[in-house]
Amino acid sequence: MTVSAFETGGSLRVSLGQCSTAGRKPVNQDFHGAYIPREPELSSKGVVVALADGISASAVSRIASEAAVRSFIEDYYGTAESWTVKTAAQRVLMATNSWLHAQTRRSEYRWDKDRGYVCTFTALVLKSRTAHVFHVGDARLYRLVEGRAGGALEPLTREHRTWMSPERSYLSRAMGVSEQLEIDYLALPVEAGERFLLMTDGVYEHLSEARMCQILAEHATDLDAAAHALVQAAFDAGSDDNLTVQVVRVEEVPLGQAEELYSGEARLPFPPQLEPxxxxxxxxxxxxLHASDRSHAYLAVDQATSDKVVIKILATELRESPKHVERFLMEEWIARRIDNPHVVKAHRSGRRRRYLYSVTEFIEGRTLAQWLRDEPRLELGTVRSLVEQIARGLRAFYRLEMVHQDVRPHNVMVDATGHATLIDFGSVRVAGIAEGRPEEANDPLGTAAYTAPECFLGEPATPRSDMYSLAVIAYQLLTGALPYGTEVAKTRSRAAQRRLAYRSALSVNRELPAWVDEVLRKALHPQPKRRFEALSEFAYELRQQSPAFLKKSRPPLVERDPVLFGKGVAALLALLVLVLLLE
Incomplete structure (x- = not known):
């Protein structure tokens, strides 16, 4: 099968040439494919080029090869746009591997895996300015390094093959061999003009690298002809295997790191001043509804549907900042992709917008910040319910590789029935968008009082950072105070963070069970690894009387009530002085 070279528009442009043939074999057990999408998929998911090579001993490996390539391309583009390339590709490959392995176990070949649904797999994903390589088996992927005499080929993969003797070998890794799959992964920057070469062993075992570079140089302007020439040269050299070659040239890469994720919304003008x-x-x-230094929010009615909505516009002072514009656009982009009852939803009007703004559903209720002003201390049962609901909303972010980074009372709405909903996604970190960009050593994006200590050291936020923020909220709802006061934001070194002293919740709320204080203490530990492993565990322990926390003794008086402890010590000293005077 031959595919002519072609190009695609947008910020990333590539050309592609492909050729595959059975060669001297009766059946071609190789399978290859590529997909170059249009925007916005081109920016959010990138370009995929993949090939698979069936095992000669298997009569069904052609099915495995085709399934591996087809499912990878189709399922990869069906994964969440917020996932990193690595996560999306690996999850798709794991699922395909499980399917192939299950097919073998249900077939007549279940006792002889080499004759089952087994194949090698190699894929190149080009996204923005990065090349991602995924590899299992013995196909090869090269990068052409320009230089004299046609350049040189730099291998980006290695063969997963074990040699028993100079004549005998077997694949040590392949798709479908076992339930577990180990995938080689490599990410490297790319520039315009770079070329990549994918091929099966039927080609590279019969051609020297010098000969391959020569052929590529002779057909530099026609990648389709180059792929054909490489296949023919391997055939002429005596190859008795299937032959597949894919040649990729990067014509153009994005000028900067930012991707065009918003389908042109960033080019819309900003709205005028809104009035009732x-x-x-x-x-x-x-x-x-509110105004801050970041945005202004208004309650409005969609005249077509009569739905109440919240319209948010970017603060005037930030409109000249591309970074703030991007973060503002990302809020609604995120809301469109998360479907969870505890996460605010984007409002879809179906109309074309004339200005740059965001629209979400309106939630009738009040923020947790308003609750704290009206009711400085809540019942434990109410706090548990709120924590569990917020945790369920946050887990919806984590499933899409997002971290909220700004979990605070102002960003949680609670309606009259006690239903909690997360709002405001201006600080959310989306792994798939941040991928390939250098981490910026800026101050944390969240609110200082609720931001995890590690964020003040410049470390990227993780789900455990959100857990810390949620635990601060729980502590505050139960006590009306903060566990470390305002000290966390001042600790900009690990040594300073180790000196942070947790103030027992029992010193403020003596009616609180001691084991609940221990749960809060763990979730609020300055070191992320010392916290619970998952939000679900924190929420569970807050409701269940875990033996591990029940065994812990009630904290000493100096921790529960430092003031009372100090008064007691003073009284004891006064009594001692009085006794000495009487003597």
Whole structure:
């Protein structure tokens, strides 16, 4: 099968040439494919080129090869846009491997895996300015390094083959061999003009690297012809195996790290000043909900559906900052991709927008910050319910490789029934978008009082960082205070963080069970690894009387009530002085 070289528009452009033939064998057990999508998939998922090589001993390995390539391409583009390339590809490959292995176990070949649904697999994913390589088996992927005499080939993969003797060998790793799959992964930067070469062993075992470079140089302007020429040269050299070659050239890469993720929304003009009773883009403005140094939010009614919505516009002072514009656009982008009852949903009007703003559903209720002002201390049962709901919302982020980074009372809405909903995603870190960008050593994006200590050291936030923030909220709802006061934001070294002293919740709320304080203490530990492994574990332990925490003794008085302890010591010293004077 031959595919002519072609190009795609957008910020990333590639050309591709492919050729595959059975050669001297009656059946071609190789399978190859590629997909170059249009925007926005081109920026969010990239370009995929893949090939698989069936095992000669298996009569069904052609099925395995085709399934591996087809499922990888189709399923990869079906994964969450927020996932990193590595996560998306590996999960798809794991699923395909499980399917192939199950097919073998259900077939007549279950006792002879080499004759089952087994194949090698190699894929190249080009996204933005990065090449991602995934490899299992003995196919090869090269990068052409330009230089004199046609350049040189740099191997980016290694063969997973064990040699018993100079004549005998077997694949030590392949798709479908076992339930577990170990995948080689490599990520490297790419530049315009770079070329990549994928091929099966039927080609590279019969051609020297010098000969391959020569052929590539002779067909530098026609990649399809280059792929054909490489296959023919291997055949002429005596190859008796199937022959597959894919040649990829990167024509153009994005100028910067930012991707075009928003389908042109960033080019829209900013809206005018919104006022009550004003009709704006099909919405009737009712009133302003809040204003901050980052954005202004308004309650409005969609005139087409009568739905109440929240319209948010970027603060005037930030409109000249590409970074802040991108973060603002990301909020609604995230809301569109998370479907969870505890995460605010984006409002879809179906109308084309004329301005740059975001629209989400309106939640009738009050924020947890308002709750704290109205009711400084809540019942333990109410706090447990709120923590569990917020945790369920946050886990929806984690499933898409997102971290909220700004879990605080102002960002949680609670309606009249006690239903909690996370709002405001301006600080969310999306792994799939951050991928390939250098980490910026800026101050944490969240609110200082609720931000985990590790974020003040410049470390990226993780789900355990969100757990810390949620535990601060729980502590505050139960006590009306903060576990470390304002000290966390001042600790900018590990040594300083080790000196942080947790203030027992019992010193403020003496009615709180001692084991609950121990649960909070663990979730609020300055070191992320000392916290619970998952949010679900924290929420569970907060409700269940775990033996591990029940065994812990009640904290000493100096921790529970330092003031009372100090008064007691002073009284004891006064009594001692009095006794000495009487003597």
């Amino acid at each position: 009773r004003m009709v704006f883009d099909g919405y009737r403005i009712l009133r302003q």
